[in-house]
Amino acid sequence: MSAMSKNDMDAARASRADVMKIWDIPGGIHPAERKELSNRTPIQPAPLPKRLVLPLNQHIGAPAEPLVAVGERVLKGQLIAAANGFVSVPVHAPTSGTVSFIGPRPYPHVSGMLAPAIVIDSDGLEQWCPLTPCPDYRQLEHSSLLQLIRQAGISGLGGAGFPTAVKLNARPTQKIHTLVINGTECEPYITADDLLMRERASELISGIDVLVQLIQPDQVLIGVEDNKPQAIAALQAALRERSYQLRVFPTKYPSGGEKQLIQILTGVEVPSGGLPADIGILCQNVGTCVAIHDAVILGKPLISRITSLTGEALARPMNVEALLGTPVGELLEFAGLDRSRLNRLIMGGPMMGFTLPDFDVPLIKTSNCLLAATAAELPPPPPAMPCIRCGECAEACPASLLPQQLHFFAIGQEHEQLKAHNLFDCIECGACAYVCPSSIPLVQYYRAAKGEIRDLEQKQLKAEQSKQRFELRQERLRRAEEQKEAERQARAERAARAKAAQTQAPAAASGDAPTTKPAGLSDQQKKLKIEASMAQVALKKAEKQLAAHATPELQAQVDELRSAAAAAQQALDTAMAANPPAPAATPAADDGALKKAKIDAAMLRAQLRKLEKLEAPSAEQQGELQQLRSQLQAAEKLLASLEAQVPAAPTKAADAQAVDPLKKAKIELAMQRAELKKAEKAGSDEATLSRLREALAQAELALHRAEEASNKPAPELLRNDKKPIDETTRALKTEAAFARADLRKLERDENAAAEALEQARSRLTEAERQLTQHQSP
Amino acid sequence: MSLVLIAVLALLALCLVCGAILGFAAVRFKVEGNPIAEQINALLPQTQCGQCGYPGCKPYAEAIAGGDKINKCPPGGEATIQALADLLDVEAEPLDAVEGEKPQMVAYIREAECIGCTKCIQACPVDAILGAAKQMHTVIVSECTGCDLCVEPCPVDCIDMIEVGSTVQSWKWDKPLAPGQLIASDREQVA
Numbered sequence: 001m002s003a004m005s006k007n008d009m010d011a012a013r014a015s016r017a018d019v020m021k022i023w024d025i026p027g028g029i030h031p032a033e034r035k036e037l038s039n040r041t042p043i044q045p046a047p048l049p050k051r052l053v054l055p056l057n058q059h060i061g062a063p064a065e066p067l068v069a070v071g072e073r074v075l076k077g078q079l080i081a082a083a084n085g086f087v088s089v090p091v092h093a094p095t096s097g098t099v100s101f102i103g104p105r106p107y108p109h110v111s112g113m114l115a116p117a118i119v120i121d122s123d124g125l126e127q128w129c130p131l132t133p134c135p136d137y138r139q140l141e142h143s144s145l146l147q148l149i150r151q152a153g154i155s156g157l158g159g160a161g162f163p164t165a166v167k168l169n170a171r172p173t174q175k176i177h178t179l180v181i182n183g184t185e186c187e188p189y190i191t192a193d194d195l196l197m198r199e200r201a202s203e204l205i206s207g208i209d210v211l212v213q214l215i216q217p218d219q220v221l222i223g224v225e226d227n228k229p230q231a232i233a234a235l236q237a238a239l240r241e242r243s244y245q246l247r248v249f250p251t252k253y254p255s256g257g258e259k260q261l262i263q264i265l266t267g268v269e270v271p272s273g274g275l276p277a278d279i280g281i282l283c284q285n286v287g288t289c290v291a292i293h294d295a296v297i298l299g300k301p302l303i304s305r306i307t308s309l310t311g312e313a314l315a316r317p318m319n320v321e322a323l324l325g326t327p328v329g330e331l332l333e334f335a336g337l338d339r340s341r342l343n344r345l346i347m348g349g350p351m352m353g354f355t356l357p358d359f360d361v362p363l364i365k366t367s368n369c370l371l372a373a374t375a376a377e378l379p380p381p382p383p384a385m386p387c388i389r390c391g392e393c394a395e396a397c398p399a400s401l402l403p404q405q406l407h408f409f410a411i412g413q414e415h416e417q418l419k420a421h422n423l424f425d426c427i428e429c430g431a432c433a434y435v436c437p438s439s440i441p442l443v444q445y446y447r448a449a450k451g452e453i454r455d456l457e458q459k460q461l462k463a464e465q466s467k468q469r470f471e472l473r474q475e476r477l478r479r480a481e482e483q484k485e486a487e488r489q490a491r492a493e494r495a496a497r498a499k500a501a502q503t504q505a506p507a508a509a510s511g512d513a514p515t516t517k518p519a520g521l522s523d524q525q526k527k528l529k530i531e532a533s534m535a536q537v538a539l540k541k542a543e544k545q546l547a548a549h550a551t552p553e554l555q556a557q558v559d560e561l562r563s564a565a566a567a568a569q570q571a572l573d574t575a576m577a578a579n580p581p582a583p584a585a586t587p588a589a590d591d592g593a594l595k596k597a598k599i600d601a602a603m604l605r606a607q608l609r610k611l612e613k614l615e616a617p618s619a620e621q622q623g624e625l626q627q628l629r630s631q632l633q634a635a636e637k638l639l640a641s642l643e644a645q646v647p648a649a650p651t652k653a654a655d656a657q658a659v660d661p662l663k664k665a666k667i668e669l670a671m672q673r674a675e676l677k678k679a680e681k682a683g684s685d686e687a688t689l690s691r692l693r694e695a696l697a698q699a700e701l702a703l704h705r706a707e708e709a710s711n712k713p714a715p716e717l718l719r720n721d722k723k724p725i726d727e728t729t730r731a732l733k734t735e736a737a738f739a740r741a742d743l744r745k746l747e748r749d750e751n752a753a754a755e756a757l758e759q760a761r762s763r764l765t766e767a768e769r770q771l772t773q774h775q776s777p
Numbered sequence: 778m779s780l781v782l783i784a785v786l787a788l789l790a791l792c793l794v795c796g797a798i799l800g801f802a803a804v805r806f807k808v809e810g811n812p813i814a815e816q817i818n819a820l821l822p823q824t825q826c827g828q829c830g831y832p833g834c835k836p837y838a839e840a841i842a843g844g845d846k847i848n849k850c851p852p853g854g855e856a857t858i859q860a861l862a863d864l865l866d867v868e869a870e871p872l873d874a875v876e877g878e879k880p881q882m883v884a885y886i887r888e889a890e891c892i893g894c895t896k897c898i899q900a901c902p903v904d905a906i907l908g909a910a911k912q913m914h915t916v917i918v919s920e921c922t923g924c925d926l927c928v929e930p931c932p933v934d935c936i937d938m939i940e941v942g943s944t945v946q947s948w949k950w951d952k953p954l955a956p957g958q959l960i961a962s963d964r965e966q967v968a
Contacts, residue, residue: 057945111948384953410952444953451949463823466922469903470825470833 020247023267025260027398028252029431031188031351033227038310038317039191043199045321047334048122052325053105053362054080054091055117059155060162061087066118072099075129077301080118083150089163089365090153093120094303094323096127108328108347108364112357120325131299138213145214145296152295153302153365158182158193158256158285159348161366164292167284168214171277179217180265180276180283181208181244183224183231184256187349190369192306193286195319197224197231200290201238207289208244210296215282220244221265227251253351254429258283260398272425287368307363309335311372313342322363328370329359335372343375350378351430385438393432393442399425403432403442410449415456418449426450505664528572530697535565537704540607562624597639603708604632665703672696732774736767813865814842820860824852825902826924828874833902841865846873852923854878881941882923884916890935897927897936 057063064081074080074093081091100121107115137145150165181204185193197204208220224232226248235246249255249264259270262281270276276283287305294300303324310317315336322331328347346353347367363370371378393403401422409417426446433442539561546554608628676692743760818838829849831837841847847861851874862869872878886897886906893911898904905921908914928936 107945109945109948110950111943111945113943113945113948115945441953444950447950448952455949459822462922463821465920466823466825466903467818467834469905469920470823473902473904 020245021267022247022249023264025252025255025263025398026400027396027431028254029396029434030251031253031434033251034189034310035191035194035227037189037191037312038308038319039194041316041318043195043306043319043321046323046326046331048095048124048126049323049326049330050122051100051327052094052097052120052122052323053117053327053360054094054120054325055105055107055115055362055364056081056091057107057115058091058161058324058364058366059089060160061085061089061166063116064088064091066102068099068102068118070099070102073097073123074099074120075127077131077303078129079151079301080120083163087163087166089155090151090301091118092153092301092303093129094325095120095122096125097122106358106360106362108356108361108367110354117362133297133299135297137210137296142214145210148296149214149292151301152291154288154291154295155302155365156285157287157291157305157365157368159352159366159368161364164284164288167282168211174277175280176215176277176282177218177280178266178282179208179211179215179220180262180281181220181222181286181289182256182258182261182283183222183228183235183286184261185228186225186251186253186256187351187369188253189310189371190308190349191310192308192319192368194228194231195308196290196306197228197286198234201231201234203290203293204235204286205238205242205244206297207291207293209242210292211284211289217282222246223255223261223265224248225251225255254398254427254431257398257427257429259427272422302365305363305365305367307331307367308369309372310369311342311346312374312377313338313372324365325362327360327362328356328367331363331370332359332372337372341374342372344371344373344378346371346373346378351434352428381441382439384440387438387440390437392435392437396431396435398429398431399427401426403446406449407440407442407445410445413449413452415449415453418453423449423453505667525572525575527694528568528575530694530701532565532568532572533701533704534697535561535568536607537701539565540610544610594639594642597635597642599705599708601632601635601639603705604628604635606708608632662703662706665699665706669696669699669703672699729771729774732767732771736764736771739764739767811839811842814839816864817841817861820853820857820864821850822853822857822922824922824924826852826922826926828852828925846870848873851876851879882925882938883918883921883941884923884925884927885937885939886914886916887935887937888913888915890933892933894932896930896932900926900930902926 056066062083062085065084066081068074068080074097076093076096078093079090080093080099083090097120099118101119103116104114105117105119107113107117109115134140134148137148140148146165146168149168150163154164155161156164156167183193183197185191208222212220220243222235222244224235224246226232232246232248239246247265254260255264258276262276262279262283263269266281268279268281270281271278291302291305295302304321305324306319306321308317308319309331314332315338318335320331320334328345332345345356345359346369347356347361348354348369348371350371350373353369353371387404387407389404391404393407394401397403399422406418406421406423406426409421409423423446428443428447430443433440436442539558542554542558542561546558608625612625672692672695676689676696679689679692739760743757743764746757746760814835815838818835821834821838823834825833827833828851829837829840831840837845837849841861847865847867848858848870850857851872854872855869855878858869858872861867884897884906891908891913893908893913895908895910895914897914898906898908902924903920903922905917906914906927907917923938923941925938928938
């Protein structure tokens with residue numbers, strides 16, 4: 001029964017295989033396969049090397065960032081370098097040991113340059129770090145499953161080494177309907193994938209299950225060339241009930257190229273310059289699928305790979321499962337390398353591989369084959385001859401390009417033409433160079449031209465970026481400059497405005513000054529009046545001081561001042577009586593006259609109040625009080641009459657203006673004083689000086705008036721000497737002071753000679769005598 | 778006689794009409810800026826280094842458009858001279874620079890010695906130096922054009938110009954020897 005059903009299933013599968021259409025690709029070649037060299041023995045474990053070199057960049061993209069320090073002990077499977085950016089892949093320790101070096105180390109690259117790597121000295125214990133297997137991955141979310149693959153450090157194991165997680169991170173806009181599993185391995189000599197499919201078929205299918213879970217495709221196509229019958233049988237056995245389609249197609253190089261395989265299996269061409277994802281197809285290598293199985297089901301990161309050791313220089317060609325980072329020299333020794341027969345050591349296949357510079361380079365994630373070829377096996381290429389335009393290359397090209405044209409354009413550096421002829425669709429398979437009768441290294445031309453174009457584009461990009469940055473910077477500087485200029489202007493404007501306001505204030509004050517002048521008075525009268533008011537003011541201030549500090553000197557001074565004030569007032573009265581001022585009757589003068597009257601009245605009132613405040617008024621003060629009262633009455637009468645003339649007098653404005661005139665008057669006074677001092681210093685003639693003095697006196701008067709009018713308390717100023725001092729007095733006083741100082745000094749000095757003391761004393765008496773003599777008349 | 782007159786008048790009318798059309802076109806379809814200078818500027822490497830004697834690539838492009846020599850750009854080197862010669866259809870001249878063509882350089886600040894004076898930041902034409910007053914400065918390598926302009930203002934001479942070495946990623950294939958250019962032993966082998 002069970003045998004029956006199995007037969008039925010086989011029949012069904014066979015019939016399905018019949019209807020499975022296989023397409024063909026253009027071009028292609030059939031080089032000697034030489035796969036039998038290495039595919040006859042099972043996969044061997046490679047011996048554990050003493051030292052492992054792990055380059056940080058075993059993939060396409062940004063190099064990983066080391067996470068360990070020199071001297072640190074690491075366990076097998078431990079993360080030692082983290083992915084640096086999105087298109088990057090982490091690196092894990094392939095065995096337990098100690099980190100002995102981090103820095104430039106030999107790297108499998110055609111340039112033979114060193115590249116940064118982490119070196120681990122193995123301790124032989126093979127001690128694993130804790131793993132987190134995840135057999136029930138179907139419960140996981142899409143992103144965490146993808147993260148598992150990303151964390152395991154898996155990049156494409158077929159040869160290009162593109163980060164698998166990035167490839168699987170499909171764009172949400174494009175549904176992947178077909179998953180293509182690449183088991184083609186079309187290049188001669190290489191049998192790593194063949195052996196992997198034979199021995200790890202179940203793991204492979206399990207890895208495909210994970211991928212199917214991840215991307216949910218409509219169909220899964222497994223493509224295998226018909227030169228691997230054992231692998232095909234193993235896969236068929238492992239597939240069992242799964243709906244994945246195993247498609248077998250004739251051997252031809254390069255059907256293993258991603259785009260070529262897609263064309264063979266689906267008949268659809270990947271558009272020029274596009275990706276398979278653009279047409280809803282995703283392609284993964286069989287080795288990558290096994291690595292995904294290990295990572296998800298077993299929790300093991302990618303730390304080893306299967307590599308073909310082949311070539312006629314090896315005694316025991318085989319496939320080994322070797323730890324990443326194993327120096328190729330050790331692997332080749334394991335396979336029995338005969339160094340005398342070795343001519344070229346190639347990493348990769350004979351068509352697309354590259355010559356290794358030495359035996360120290362490590363095995364990396366993309367190394368699928370080490371070909372130790374003898375001279376007879378891979379003879380050095382004959383020297384290139386000129387192109388004879390036979391067109392063989394165009395027939396061999398699997399991408400339907402025109403290799404011959406590209407070759408000429410590459411020589412002529414015609415980059416535009418190269419791009420127009422789709423140079424970048426060239427997969428560098430080497431089929432054109434293989435068929436070229438002139439042995440022209442065509443692929444090298446294309447690689448050089450691609451490098452040149454990429455380099456130029458890079459430069460162009462950088463130039464564009466620099467230009468943009470430069471222009472933005474210029475713009476920024478210009479803006480900053482403009483702003484600074486605007487600020488400077490605003491500042492200057494502000495300063496100018498402030499200055500104008502300042503000059504306006506004195507101008508207004510000087511403009512006001514004439515109005516404060518009593519109108520209709522003759523110069524003589526004016527002078528007298530000023531003198532009288534000055535005397536009055538001086539008297540008042542002295543009286544105030546007297547009230548505060550009653551001393552005999554002050555009392556004498558007050559008396560003196562009082563008599564001077566009375567004299568001045570008398571002189572003024574007689575002058576006024578002789579020539580009465582013209583009545584300020586003109587309407588234009590009304591305002592000023594009114595103000596004046598008001599001020600006068602206010603002044604008188606204030607004087608009166610001050611005198612009234614005195615507790616014990618003397619007889620003179622009593623008389624003065626009487627006089628003031630009568631003056632006040634007269635002033636009030638005048639004010640009333642003036643107010644009657646100007647019915648709507650702006651009485652309020654007077655209050656508001658009261659403070660301002662005070663300030664103006666003060667300024668005026670200071671200016672006048674400065675002017676006078678300047679004139680004195682300059683030694684101007686007496687007429688000018690007297691004029692200036694008069695102006696000063698007037699300003700002082702105006703100030704006093706303003707003070708009175710503003711109803712502010714008069715400044716509490718302590719004046720000691722009202723009289724101006726003449727030069728002689730000053731000199732005498734100075735002399736006396738010096739003499740006094742000398743005497744005091746001598747008196748303090750105990751050792752001072754009595755003679756000197758006496759001399760100083762006589763000097764002081766003389767000085768004092770002279771001073772009193774000078775002041776007495 | 779009248780025939781001649783008619784012919785003259787007809788030609789005159791034609792001239793006037795054409796002149797009017799040309800005049801209108803000159804005003805209506807006036808091109809802003811100098812298109813040649815723009816094209817030249819696109820070919821220059823935009824390092825803004827001023828080694829040509831002009832304050833930046835654009836002024837030099839305008840000067841070339843105005844008739845200056847095309848061989849004054851050391852960062853661009855022979856490739857730029859050739860491209861300019863092709864564009865302007867003039868003879869390519871050897872580079873006019875004392876040290877000749879220099880490899881691509883990048884500025885590097887020895888950070889331990891930097892005193893944070895910001896002078897280099899002000900000198901950098903592409904804002905590729907990061908830092909603040911009394912803070913250590915550093916060069917954003919990806920933005921540095923290697924123009925040298927930051928080296929001179931540094932009061933403590935802590936800026937080095939380092940050659941941008943080829944890495945595994947930036948390495949590119951050389952073009953093979955052109956076919957036919959064979960050395961003697963190869964000729965014998967072929968023959």
